[in-house]
Amino acid sequence: MSTPFTVAVTGAAGQIGYALLYRLASGDLLGDRPVRLRLLEVEPALKALEGVVMELDDCAFPNLAGVEIGSDPRRMFDGANLAMLVGAMPRKAGMERSDLLTANGAIFTEQGRALAASAADDVRVVVTGNPANTNALIAYHNASGIPRERFSALTRLDHNRARALLAERAGRPVRDVTGMTIWGNHSTTQYPDVFNAKVCGVPADRWIADDGWINFDFIPTVARRGAAVIAARGSSSAASAANATIEHSRDWLLGTPEGEWTSMAVPSDGSYGVPDGLVSSFPVTCSGGDWSIVQGLPISAFAQAKIDASLGELQGERDAVRALGLI
Numbered sequence: 299m300s301t302p303f304t305v306a307v308t309g310a311a312g313q314i315g316y317a318l319l320y321r322l323a324s325g326d327l328l329g330d331r332p333v334r335l336r337l338l339e340v341e342p343a344l345k346a347l348e349g350v351v352m353e354l355d356d357c358a359f360p361n362l363a364g365v366e367i368g369s370d371p372r373r374m375f376d377g378a379n380l381a382m383l384v385g386a387m388p389r390k391a392g393m394e395r396s397d398l399l400t401a402n403g404a405i406f407t408e409q410g411r412a413l414a415a416s417a418a419d420d421v422r423v424v425v426t427g428n429p430a431n432t433n434a435l436i437a438y439h440n441a442s443g444i445p446r447e448r449f450s451a452l453t454r455l456d457h458n459r460a461r462a463l464l465a466e467r468a469g470r471p472v473r474d475v476t477g478m479t480i481w482g483n484h485s486t487t488q489y490p491d492v493f494n495a496k497v498c499g500v501p502a503d504r505w506i507a508d509d510g511w512i513n514f515d516f517i518p519t520v521a522r523r524g525a526a527v528i529a530a531r532g533s534s535s536a537a538s539a540a541n542a543t544i545e546h547s548r549d550w551l552l553g554t555p556e557g558e559w560t561s562m563a564v565p566s567d568g569s570y571g572v573p574d575g576l577v578s579s580f581p582v583t584c585s586g587g588d589w590s591i592v593q594g595l596p597i598s599a600f601a602q603a604k605i606d607a608s609l610g611e612l613q614g615e616r617d618a619v620r621a622l623g624l625i
């Protein structure tokens with residue numbers, strides 16, 4: 299039997315946690331490889347988390363190698379091979395994700411330090427809690443000793459939303475939509491890129507043949523989908539966010555499918571002129587547990603203007619957390 303893989307999940311008693319843990323335990327991340335869960339919550343939520351663990355027990359998952367819960371990040375990150383940083387306040391109707399910077403930023407300084415102190419040498423970190431890109435920036439700045447390439451933020455949900463919407467418009471199954479990219483921030487300024495995507499191998503803009511729909515319908519619908527879910531459900535997306543967190547992690551650990559890329563927000567190495575270190579979404583392929591940015595995609599003046607707006611927002615968030623002393 300292979301060694302258990304240790305996954306730390308923060309905010310485990312929250313909405314996303316409830317949609318995530320059972321899938322981690324049932325093998326959606328690593329198939330038959332045993333998984334050990336370490337679940338971090340704030341003290342007042344530990345009672346509810348005990349109930350979640352009772353339900354995990356009651357599923358009798360054959361590959362669940364153990365569950366621990368606690369409110370001390372150093373203990374919960376001890377030996378973690380993967381940390382899913384979900385725990386943070388979600389936004390309510392009328393808020394932008396960046397409104398959460400002050401409320402949530404402090405969580406990620408503490409957790410970055412704790413990861414550096416106790417996680418496994420091969421730890422990989424995905425930040426789902428909003429504002430995800432800048433929280434990842436804070437975490438890596440505070441995790442001295444862990445290479446910054448091990449930190450990422452979730453834009454897979456936006457990527458999946460964009461694929462699904464394009465597939466619907468094209469009248470084809472989602473599997474026929476390839477080469478989607480989300481550029482920039484997980485926010486309303488993100489740029490979902492149809493012009494480098496394909497439908498059934500044909501450039502998607504040619505297949506759709508309706509630039510008005512792409513510019514005035516597709517792009518804003520993807521960028522504002524989070525708010526639409528909040529307006530409809532009364533709380534932010536949970537099942538789709540959990541699904542995206544798993545898919546992001548699985549591709550990172552096991553590799554992206556041959557010939558395809560995904561979207562991940564990662565610390566920029568300067569590719570496409572994105573300022574070094576900014577956690578921005580790019581097209582990436584993964585192999586052997588490492589990501590690399592797909593190079594050489596054509597970016598039109600229209601696309602560049604959209605990407606620049608999102609980078610401007612990310613730089614503003616970075617300056618704000620710098621002023622708060624978080625990085």
Ligand SMILES: NC(=O)c1ccc[n+]([C@@H]2O[C@H](COP(=O)([O-])OP(=O)(O)OC[C@H]3O[C@@H](n4cnc5c(N)ncnc54)[C@H](O)[C@@H]3O)[C@@H](O)[C@H]2O)c1
Pocket residue numbers: 308309310311312313314315338339340343384385386387388389405425426427428429430452453455456484534535536539
């Ligand atoms: N990146 C994305 O695509 C995406 C998608 C959906 C939601 N989100 C974000 O994910 C976060 C969680 O959403 P949710 O719906 O599960 O929220 P939730 O309020 O249901 O759960 C959050 C949980 O985090 C816990 N928490 C707070 N501070 C903590 C800390 N310091 N350590 C550990 N746990 C802590 C809370 O006690 C709570 O149980 C929010 O910030 C939300 O905006 C991101």
Ligand SMILES: O=C(O)C[C@H](O)C(=O)O
Pocket residue numbers: 388389395428455523524525527534535
């Ligand atoms: O929009 C939100 O605040 C939640 C999440 O980031 C989402 O995209 O659904």
